[in-house]
Each structure stands twice: as C-alpha cells, then as structure tokens.
Amino acid sequence: MNALQRHRRLTTIWASDPGLRGWFTTVNHTDLGRMFLMASFFFFIVAGILAMLIRAQLATPHSAFAGPEIYNQIFTMHGVIMMFLFAIPTFEGLVVYLLPKILGTRDLAFPRLTAYGFWCYIFGGTMMLVSMLLGIAPDGGWFMYPPLTGPLYSPGINTDFWLIGITFVEISAIAAAVEITVSILKYRAPGMSLDKMPIFAWYALVTALMILTGFPPLILGSVLLEVERAFGFPFFQADLGGDSLLWQHLFWLFGHPEVYIIFLPAAGVISTVLPVMCRTTLLGYGWIVAAAVALAFLSFGLWVHHMFTTGIPHMGLAFFSAASTLVAVPTGVQIFAWIGTMWRGRPELRMPMLHLLGFFVTFVIGGLTGVMVAVVPFDWQAHDTAFITAHLHYVLFGGFVFPVLAGLYYWMPHVTGRKRFFRLGEFAFGMIFVGFHVTFLAMHWVGLLGQRRRIPTYAPEDGWTAVNLISSVGSFVMAIGIAMVLIDVILNVVTAVRGTRNPWGAGTLEWAMIQPAPAYNFASLPHVTERDPLYGTPDMALRLARGEGYLGEPRRDWRETVTVDIASGRPDFHVIYPANTRLPIVMSAVTGLFFLSLLLKAYWITPFAMAGVAVLAWRWVWSLGRKEDIGPQAIGQDITVPHAAQVARAPGWWGSVFLLTANATFFGSLLFGFAFLWTVAPGWPPTEWLPASLWELGLGLLGAALAPAAMHGASRALRRGGRPRLGLALAFGGTGMLAVSVGAMMLHTPPPVEHAYNATLFVLGGYAMFHVTLGALMIGFLAARVRRGYASAARQSEFPIVTLWIDYLAAVGALALLAGHLPGLLA
Amino acid sequence: MLAGAAAIFALVMVLLALPFLRRGKDAPEARGIKVWIIGLGLAFPMAVLAALLAYGLTVGERLLPRAEDGAIRVEAEGRQSGWTFRYADQPGRSTSGVLHIPAGRPVDVDITTGDVIHSFWVPRLAGKLDAIPGYVNTLRIEADAPGDYAGVSAEFSGIGYAGLTFTVTAHDEAGWQAFLGDDPQ
The missing domain is CATH 1.20.120.80 (Cytochrome c oxidase, subunit III, four-helix bundle)
Incomplete structure (x- = not known):
C-alpha cells in the first residue's frame, strides 16, 4: 500500500459525513475544533459589540443612549459572554483542534463527548443570545451577587437565564476538561514520556485539572441560587439562616482560578510559538511546568482577595493578601523564562511575534496593577472602580487575546494550508495595540478619579468627561483593528495561495502532516524520542505517510489508535473509536430540554427530559459493546498490545476518575457550604x-x-x-x-x-x-x-x-x- | 507604588528590546536558567513583593478601628432607595442622605443594609466597606477639617445604582454640639 492509497483508505474510514449532515454527525476533533473556534469568535464579536455600546454610553456625561434597565443587561452580558462563551470555549476549541496533532495521535479520548460538549455550548449560548434579543437578559452583573439576584429583588426571568444557561454551557467545559485530561495522560504517540511532552500539552493538562476543580463550586452556587429562586430554599437569605456571603465564596472559589484557566492556555501558546519565532528552544522547560503547576495551586488559595471589602477578619486579609502577591512569583518565572528564550535565540518580527510583544507590554502592566490591588489598603480604595475594570482588561486582553491572536496567525497556515497573502495583519495589530492602550490606560486614570464600575452615566461636574471620551475613541480604534483581523483571516482562507508544509520551521508534531489536516491526522503514528521531534527527524511527515510508524495498515473500518503508559510512554492498549453519529447532538438537545423546562418552570417536562437523557446515555454506552472477544492486537514494529475491552483501566475508567474528581469537588463544596453556614451565618x-x-x-x-x-x-x-x-x-x-x-x-x-x-x-x-x-x-x-x-x-x-x-x-x-x-x- | 511599577515595567521593556538589537549567541541553558529564572524570575519578585506586603500590612493595620480611643459611633444603613444614618450619641435621631460627624475625631461607622448588598465609600475619608445582610461591618473614618465630603455606594445594587450617593458633613466642635442639640426629627 503506497502513501496515496493509504491516505484514501484512511480518509474513507475517518471522514465525516458529506455535506450539511456532516456538521451534525461529526465526531472528528479537527472539525469540532474548528466549529468551536468559529462559534467562540462569533461570541467574541457579539460581546465586543456590547463593549462598544458601553463605551458609547460612557463617552459623554448624562448620556441618553440607554437607560439603566438596558445598560445593566449590556454590561452583564458583555462580561458573561466574554468569560463563558468566548474565553473558555476558545481554549476548548484550540485544544480540541491541536491536542491530538501535537501529541502525535489520531483523535481525543472520547470523540462523541467532544461533540456533545460542543452542542451543549451552542444550545446554551443560543439561550443566552435569545434572552438578549428579547430584552430579558441577566442584569445583576456577571458575578450575580444575591440578594440582588434573589427572588425578592430580581423576580424576573433574567437571572434564571444566567443560572440555567451558564450551567448548561458549563457541561461543555467539564466534558472538555475530562476529555483533555484523559487524552493527555493516555493518548500520545508511543515513546512520548511525560518529560518529552510538548509544553502546550502540559499547560492544557494543568488548565483541564483546574476546570475540574474550579467549575464545580460555581455550578453548585448556581444550583443553590436557582433552587432558592424557584422553590424558596433560603440558602442566601440572612433572616432564614442563609448567608449571601456563601455565594461570594462559591463564586470566587471558581472566579479566581478562572482567571488562570484563561491565562494558562494562552501561556501554552506563547511557550510554543515564541521559541519558534526566535529560532531556538524553550528555556527552562521543567521550570515552566513547575511554575504552571504552582500557579494552579496558588490560584485556589486567593479567591478572598475579591472580597477584601466584605469585612472579613484581619488575619484573613493578611493571609490572602500574601497569597495574592505570591502568585506573581510563578508568573514572573514564566515571563523571564520567555525573555531568556528570546535572548538565547534570534527573534524575528513575524506576524505572530508582533502579538506576542503586544502580550508582553500589556500583561506586564496588568500584572503590576494586579500586585497593587493585592495590597489591602489600596484595594479598599480601588475596589469596584474603573481602575479594576482597567486592570482586569490588561490581564485578560494582554494575557489571553494577544496570545490567541498570535496563535491564530501561527496556526492559520495549518488550518487552511495557505500562505498569508494579504498583509492587513500588521496594520490591524497596530490599531488593536494603540486602541487598547488608549482605552484602558484612560480607564485606570478615571478609576483613580473615583469613577465606579457599572454606573450607566455620570455628571459633567464629576470631571471625568474628557478621559471617558478618550477611552471611548480608543475602544473604537481597537474595534476597527479586530474587524481588520477578521477580514484578513477571511481573505486568506478564501483566496490566498497554497503554502508549504511547516512554514515556520517548528519542531512539534502537528506540522508532520498534510495541511489542511486530514481526518485521520497521521497515516501511521510516530515513535517519539525527543521534545521537538521534527528537529531531529525533519522528514517525519514523509515517513509517517509511507506507513513507517505504528498502525500504518488500516484494518476493517476501524478508527484505530494506541494509548500509552502515563509516565513512560510505552504502548499500553489498542483502541477503536466510535464513528460518526447523531447521538451527541440529540442528547445535548434533550439535555437542553431539561434546562429549558427549568427555565420556563414547566416542571412536568423535567422528568421526561431526564428519562430521555438516561435512555440516550444507555444507548451511548451500549453501542460500544461487542459480542465477540477482540483479543490482543498487533500495532506494527512487532509490538502487540491488549484491546481496551480487556484492560482493567480502560478509557472510560480514566474518564470516570476525572469526572468523579469534578463531582467530588461539587460535593465537597456542598459540605463546605454546610459548614460555612453553620459556623458563620447569622441565624444558627x-x-x-x-x-x-x-x-x-x-x-x-x-x-x-x-x-x-x-x-x-x-x-x-x-x-x-x-x-x-x-x-x-x-x-x-x-x-x-x-x-x-x-x-x-x-x-x-x-x-x-x-x-x-x-x-x-x-x-x-x-x-x-x-x-x-x-x-x-x-x-x-x-x-x-x-x-x-x-x-x-x-x-x-x-x-x-x-x-x-x-x-x-x-x-x-x-x-x-x-x-x-x-x-x-x-x- | 506607581514609581516602582513604572521602573519594573521599564526594566522588562528594555530586556524585551535588547534581543532584537544583539544577535543571539547560544549560551548554555544552565546559565540562562540561573540568570533568568532563578535570578529575575524567582528572587527579584520575591524581594519586591515581600517589601510591598510588609508595607501594605502595616498601613492596613493603622487604618483599623481600635476600641479604646473613644471614637464617636454612628450607624449607616444602605437601601436601594438611599442611605440612612443614626447616631449613638443621640438615640432616635436619624438623617437621610447626609451623615453628620465631628471633624478631627475618629468615627466608627457601623454599616448595615436593609435590602441588598451595598458598599459605604467616602473616598477622601477612608476605603470602602460593604453592607451585607445579617452583618454589621465597622469602618473607621476621620475628617481632618470641617466641610462636606462626597460619599457613594460602591457595590452594584440594581437600577438606581448611579444615583446612590450621600454626603458626609464634618462639623467643627461648635457645629457638632449644635447638631447634637437639635431636636430629634
């Protein structure tokens, strides 16, 4: 079988269904990764438009543009969409697309789960959009503090959209996190031991584990608040033994790790792209991994710094202030490791590098203002002013959007197989960079002048008019820059010329395949012996296409791959993936029906929806079974491994371990809530x-x-x-x-x-x-x-x-x- | 703090610009780790942060109310409709939208809420402190000179949030006695 025949044979086995149908039945990670990224970019545009509305409102004093009813919805939805429907799904999309390719395997651990998560995200996101179009969007701020969001002060359906819609979307985050963890631990190219794993995978692993332990407190909080709203259970009502501070603890127990959940994947992009742009390898690989792990641990110990003004005891303040400043240390290690990498190599000002420089400038400022607000007396003044808004945008735009744009330009040739032709990108970068800094430097200033966050308007006497106008003008410059990136990407996708394979001269495995990527990724799986396999073996792509790796001979209609032992990377067992199916989209639609019945208070539908999910889940698992033994399988290179059905720790077992980790965190949060109410709440x-x-x-x-x-x-x-x-x-x-x-x-x-x-x-x-x-x-x-x-x-x-x-x-x-x-x- | 931050920022920018000017030589990785990661990444921030933290904690400690110094006690209750103030020195007396205090004397404000969460903030007198259902949070303020100080609610509280402001009027000794002498409303 020659390379072309192998390509055709594998394509028949792995390809998604043709035409429109393929969109709904695909379980392929390349397809789903692209769909994730397209959807998340769409939500980025939506939330960006909301940001423009906010800046239009604040550009002049006594603005009559929107009343507080609408304005409250606008800023709430801006935050909610950016956080939950843009940032997290962008991480998911990037990882879903890249991970199997960068790890040298053919798909993620649970292809149908990828699809299920994607559709939950789409349906949940649609719910949020519908609420906005009907003018009944959440309006209590993205942080949703009760009692303002409780049944007494927010009787409308607005708040329920947040609680139910976002919980629905969180399913996709949890699903992706389980999948990413298992994929990184088990689904790698043979020979890729943990210390040879690409740095991006380390970051993705840490992020996924953080999602598994960071999101459950939020999900619990949402469940409790929704139960309070729907049935009157008084979890957050002080006069009935509840405590509104419980919400704040649960929310920030999620909310602070969330910041690092957003930053770490971006740091993974930087650690991957920067060395390539500097023609060298990453300085201090082990140190960076350790810094990422340390960051993950520390980030769970400083949620209280969002609550410095709630009157918590002084010892608590000192502890959390120390923890908050300490978190700057592992961040500093990473920043200086990257700068050291630049000193080691020969940095070139290519398109991704521009955005990386944008990252450095912006993120360092954001980090420094972050240290400022970790100092308690300063925070008592700055808290809930525009200074904080400016700080968090420096961290999130600097720490996420710039790296993602760098990644966009870096991997665009991989997705499209084309060479950048239209040179709008450099100009767009200039607009975004200048626009961003004008907008948010000004916002620091007006915050120190005393402008609060979330006010719909102000008076000319306040003396904020000029600064706000400058900020608004800057934001529109930035918006034009973003629009130009969009146009640049579309033009390049549609019309640019075919590119060469591995245009940047990178060393990671995703460049050892046809571009755009084939459905099966690798015609045969590589054997990895070093961290940057393409530097040692530049003709890797050809060798794999010729079938010189593992599983080079397609058998039956099996979508095959092989897993590895976690630490050593030795081949472990043989896996056959499920093929295209409508099951994920149907199951997420029924899941959506469950959430919709809660939202519309049509509780008679709820049990039917739950039964529907149970039936579909049964079918989901049942279809994996076989009536005959498969037995050990030869995977090439004279190696034979058992099949997944034979082993005690199959993929489903690993998936269960990590799903139960999230589940245990949820239960632990519930017990924490119980203990918290018992010891702290008034009325006990x-x-x-x-x-x-x-x-x-x-x-x-x-x-x-x-x-x-x-x-x-x-x-x-x-x-x-x-x-x-x-x-x-x-x-x-x-x-x-x-x-x-x-x-x-x-x-x-x-x-x-x-x-x-x-x-x-x-x-x-x-x-x-x-x-x-x-x-x-x-x-x-x-x-x-x-x-x-x-x-x-x-x-x-x-x-x-x-x-x-x-x-x-x-x-x-x-x-x-x-x-x-x-x-x-x-x- | 601003000057320190600006200096660190400038340092990072210079370090970022230099590799573009000099052509890189492949220094051994061990040396790079020593200089960049252990020196600049670990030791440098730790030293800066330890100093900053110590400073922040001492300043924070000074701002805390202490029981023994005979401060005036007032109560501030936030509502979505506005702030109401009561005075320990004159039970039964309450004012809406204006808090009266004596200048030059420490005042402890007991902050409570009648509905949702608010935050009591008079930028020129002190930092902010939240009003949380079921709790009484105490904030120490002190006005150096008589006059009016603008105060705002600094925690988003729904539709009327922008207009949720109040004034703190600091009286000289005579004015304060006159205020106390007024009949309760």
Whole structure:
C-alpha cells in the first residue's frame, strides 16, 4: 500500500459525513475544533459589540443612549459572554483542534463527548443570545451577587437565564476538561514520556485539572441560587439562616482560578510559538511546568482577595493578601523564562511575534496593577472602580487575546494550508495595540478619579468627561483593528495561495502532516524520542505517510489508535473509536430540554427530559459493546498490545476518575457550604435538627458497605471467568437500602423553605438520591450486558468502571447520611 | 507604588528590546536558567513583593478601628432607595442622605443594609466597606477639617445604582454640639 492509497483508505474510514449532515454527525476533533473556534469568535464579536455600546454610553456625561434597565443587561452580558462563551470555549476549541496533532495521535479520548460538549455550548449560548434579543437578559452583573439576584429583588426571568444557561454551557467545559485530561495522560504517540511532552500539552493538562476543580463550586452556587429562586430554599437569605456571603465564596472559589484557566492556555501558546519565532528552544522547560503547576495551586488559595471589602477578619486579609502577591512569583518565572528564550535565540518580527510583544507590554502592566490591588489598603480604595475594570482588561486582553491572536496567525497556515497573502495583519495589530492602550490606560486614570464600575452615566461636574471620551475613541480604534483581523483571516482562507508544509520551521508534531489536516491526522503514528521531534527527524511527515510508524495498515473500518503508559510512554492498549453519529447532538438537545423546562418552570417536562437523557446515555454506552472477544492486537514494529475491552483501566475508567474528581469537588463544596453556614451565618443553630434515627442511619451505612463490596466481587468473578450475577444482585440490593435510608431522611427533614439548614440537608439528600439512581441504572446496565452475552473475561472493562461509581456512591451516601443524622444524635 | 511599577515595567521593556538589537549567541541553558529564572524570575519578585506586603500590612493595620480611643459611633444603613444614618450619641435621631460627624475625631461607622448588598465609600475619608445582610461591618473614618465630603455606594445594587450617593458633613466642635442639640426629627 503506497502513501496515496493509504491516505484514501484512511480518509474513507475517518471522514465525516458529506455535506450539511456532516456538521451534525461529526465526531472528528479537527472539525469540532474548528466549529468551536468559529462559534467562540462569533461570541467574541457579539460581546465586543456590547463593549462598544458601553463605551458609547460612557463617552459623554448624562448620556441618553440607554437607560439603566438596558445598560445593566449590556454590561452583564458583555462580561458573561466574554468569560463563558468566548474565553473558555476558545481554549476548548484550540485544544480540541491541536491536542491530538501535537501529541502525535489520531483523535481525543472520547470523540462523541467532544461533540456533545460542543452542542451543549451552542444550545446554551443560543439561550443566552435569545434572552438578549428579547430584552430579558441577566442584569445583576456577571458575578450575580444575591440578594440582588434573589427572588425578592430580581423576580424576573433574567437571572434564571444566567443560572440555567451558564450551567448548561458549563457541561461543555467539564466534558472538555475530562476529555483533555484523559487524552493527555493516555493518548500520545508511543515513546512520548511525560518529560518529552510538548509544553502546550502540559499547560492544557494543568488548565483541564483546574476546570475540574474550579467549575464545580460555581455550578453548585448556581444550583443553590436557582433552587432558592424557584422553590424558596433560603440558602442566601440572612433572616432564614442563609448567608449571601456563601455565594461570594462559591463564586470566587471558581472566579479566581478562572482567571488562570484563561491565562494558562494562552501561556501554552506563547511557550510554543515564541521559541519558534526566535529560532531556538524553550528555556527552562521543567521550570515552566513547575511554575504552571504552582500557579494552579496558588490560584485556589486567593479567591478572598475579591472580597477584601466584605469585612472579613484581619488575619484573613493578611493571609490572602500574601497569597495574592505570591502568585506573581510563578508568573514572573514564566515571563523571564520567555525573555531568556528570546535572548538565547534570534527573534524575528513575524506576524505572530508582533502579538506576542503586544502580550508582553500589556500583561506586564496588568500584572503590576494586579500586585497593587493585592495590597489591602489600596484595594479598599480601588475596589469596584474603573481602575479594576482597567486592570482586569490588561490581564485578560494582554494575557489571553494577544496570545490567541498570535496563535491564530501561527496556526492559520495549518488550518487552511495557505500562505498569508494579504498583509492587513500588521496594520490591524497596530490599531488593536494603540486602541487598547488608549482605552484602558484612560480607564485606570478615571478609576483613580473615583469613577465606579457599572454606573450607566455620570455628571459633567464629576470631571471625568474628557478621559471617558478618550477611552471611548480608543475602544473604537481597537474595534476597527479586530474587524481588520477578521477580514484578513477571511481573505486568506478564501483566496490566498497554497503554502508549504511547516512554514515556520517548528519542531512539534502537528506540522508532520498534510495541511489542511486530514481526518485521520497521521497515516501511521510516530515513535517519539525527543521534545521537538521534527528537529531531529525533519522528514517525519514523509515517513509517517509511507506507513513507517505504528498502525500504518488500516484494518476493517476501524478508527484505530494506541494509548500509552502515563509516565513512560510505552504502548499500553489498542483502541477503536466510535464513528460518526447523531447521538451527541440529540442528547445535548434533550439535555437542553431539561434546562429549558427549568427555565420556563414547566416542571412536568423535567422528568421526561431526564428519562430521555438516561435512555440516550444507555444507548451511548451500549453501542460500544461487542459480542465477540477482540483479543490482543498487533500495532506494527512487532509490538502487540491488549484491546481496551480487556484492560482493567480502560478509557472510560480514566474518564470516570476525572469526572468523579469534578463531582467530588461539587460535593465537597456542598459540605463546605454546610459548614460555612453553620459556623458563620447569622441565624444558627436552627430551631430543630433532623430527628435522628439509628435504624435509618444503620440501614443506609449497611447498604453503603454492601454495594461496593458486592460490586468488587462481581468484577473479580468476571475477570476469573466466573458469573457475576450474584454480586450484581447484592450490589443492587445495597443501593436499594441506601435509597430507602436517604429517602427517609429527605422525608423527615423539616420544611426546607423555613431554614437554610433544612434546605441544605434536603439538597444533600437529593444529591445522594441522584447517585443512588445512577448507580442502580449502571448495575442494571451490567446485568443486561451479562444477559445478552456482551461480557466475558476479555470484555470486562465496564465492570471496574461501575465499581468505581458504586464506591463513590457509597462514600457520598454515607457522608450525606452522617451529615444528616449526627447533629441530632449528638444534641 | 506607581514609581516602582513604572521602573519594573521599564526594566522588562528594555530586556524585551535588547534581543532584537544583539544577535543571539547560544549560551548554555544552565546559565540562562540561573540568570533568568532563578535570578529575575524567582528572587527579584520575591524581594519586591515581600517589601510591598510588609508595607501594605502595616498601613492596613493603622487604618483599623481600635476600641479604646473613644471614637464617636454612628450607624449607616444602605437601601436601594438611599442611605440612612443614626447616631449613638443621640438615640432616635436619624438623617437621610447626609451623615453628620465631628471633624478631627475618629468615627466608627457601623454599616448595615436593609435590602441588598451595598458598599459605604467616602473616598477622601477612608476605603470602602460593604453592607451585607445579617452583618454589621465597622469602618473607621476621620475628617481632618470641617466641610462636606462626597460619599457613594460602591457595590452594584440594581437600577438606581448611579444615583446612590450621600454626603458626609464634618462639623467643627461648635457645629457638632449644635447638631447634637437639635431636636430629634
């Protein structure tokens, strides 16, 4: 088989469906990455237009452009769209497109999940757009502090759009984070040990882990606030044992890591592009990885610096002020490592480099003002003024938009296969750079003059008129620059001439393929022996196309790849990906129906939507099964590895581990909320505890012990070729006992609308009940597998996955029951 | 702080510009790590930040209210409709939109809210402090000279946010006694 035949054969196997249909059934990461990026850029334009409206409003005093009702929606939506519908999805799109290519493999770990996440993002984003077009968009600020956003002061549907729409969109972030983590750990080219991994993948890994632990507190906060709004559970109402500060803690527990979730992928772009622009390699690879990890850890310890003015104790202030300044250290390490890289090489002022310089100038200023606001007395003055607005735009535009534009120009030839022809880009960069700094330097100034954030208008006597006008003019210059980038990209995509492969002379694997990328990425998978494989093997692309790597011979209609051992990069097991399917878009539509029913308070639809999701999820997993053993597979180079169905730690097991990480963070946040209300909120202790019952508690704990023990037994039995039925039946019984015990607890909980204690307990019970149902469904699924002959010792990988979930169920069930019964027992 | 920030910014810009002027020589990586990462990346920010933090914490400590110094106590309650002030020295007395204090004496403002979260901010007298449901936050302010000081709500609170302002009137000793002498409204 020659290279061309191999290309044709692989293309038939991997290609998306032709025509319009292909858009809806594709599970290919190249397609979905491009779709993600197009959608996120669309939202960037939308939010940019909103920013123009804000600047138009503030350009003159006593502006009659928009009243406060509309203006509040405009600035809220500007922030919400930029954060949730532009920044995070851009990270997802970039990583979905690049990661398998840069890691030398053929797709991400869970192709259908990529598609599901994308459609959740599109449907959720559409909900937000619709709310804006109808003039009922969220208007409580992107941070949504209750009680302003509570049922009493915001009775309209506006706030519900935020809580429900954004939670819907967050599904895509969590899905992408699980997928990215598993892909980086397991789906790499053979030989690529962790220390040979491209720096971009390290950054993506750290970011994904941060999403898994940073987003759940926000999701929890949204759930609690929506439950308060819809059913009157008083989580955030001080007179009923709630506390509005709980929201602030949950929100910033997410909100500060969010800043680094946005910055780190951009730093990954810089670390990848900058050395290539300087004809050298990155200085201090290990140091940069360590700095990124340190940044991730530190970023979870400084959320309180957004709350310096809420009256928290002085020791707290000192601690969080120290942590906030400390975070500048790993950032400094990265900045100076990059500058050191420039000193080592010969920097050339090509198009991506211009934006990288824009990054340096802007981000360093943003970092310095960041250190200023970490100083508590300064923050007491600057907090909630335009100074903060200016600071955060320096950090986010400097730390995200400039690097992303650098990445756009760097990888555009890869996406289009064309050479830049129209030279609008340099001029556009000048406009953006000058426009940005005029806009936001002025905003620092007017902030120090006392202009608050989020005011719709001001008086001429305030003395802010000239500065605001300058700022507005600058913003329009910047907007023209962005529009020129858009035109530049479109012109180049549509009309420019064909380019050469690897135009920048880069060393990473994404340039070792045809450009634009084929559906299968690599005709055969490379064996990696160094960090920049193309520097050592410049003819890598040709060799791979000739089938000299792994899995060079297409078999049946299998979309094949091979996973590796996490640390060493040795080949681990063989994977067959699922093919094109409509399932992801249908399932996200039904998920959307669930959220829509909550939004419109059509609660009778909700159970049907949940059942629909369950049925589709069942089909989703069922279709992966096989009735015959596949057995070990040869992957070329005389290496044979087991198939994924045979191993105890299949991709689904790894995915479950990281999904459960996010889930445990959610549950942990709930317990944190419980403890926080108990110790800090006014109005505690409640008048009555849950009437404790040793019988109910004992039954539940027994179930929590029985279910996992029986599941482990069933797993072991199958692995040894025995019959797992008895174990499954006992495990099912164990979940039943848990269900009875949790149900009794929820039934005996005093009315949840009367006190935050009751409400929290009810939600804990509901959480446990949800997992009991999930566990029962999973055990039922395995029983059906066994009955229909889909399980054997060589097809056993689903059993450890369910065991993992049952272990988790037992743990959270027991904890929820203890949290419910112990106070009453001890009282 | 501004001068320090400007100096650091200038340093980074010079370091950024130089490699374009000089043609790079491939120095050994170990040396680069020593200079750039350990020296400039780790040691330099740590030294600067430690100094800044110590300064910030001492200044912050000085701004805190202390119980023993016999400060005047007033209460400020924020609402979406405006601020109301009450006076410990004259129970029952309340004023709307104007807070009366004596000049030259420390005043502790007990900040509360009647509805959503607000923030009490008189830029020339002190930093801001939030009014949060269920809590009383105390802010120390002191006006050096008699006169009117503009105050604003500095936490977004919905439709009327822009207009949510108030005035702090600092009286000289005679004026303050006269104010206290007025009949309660």
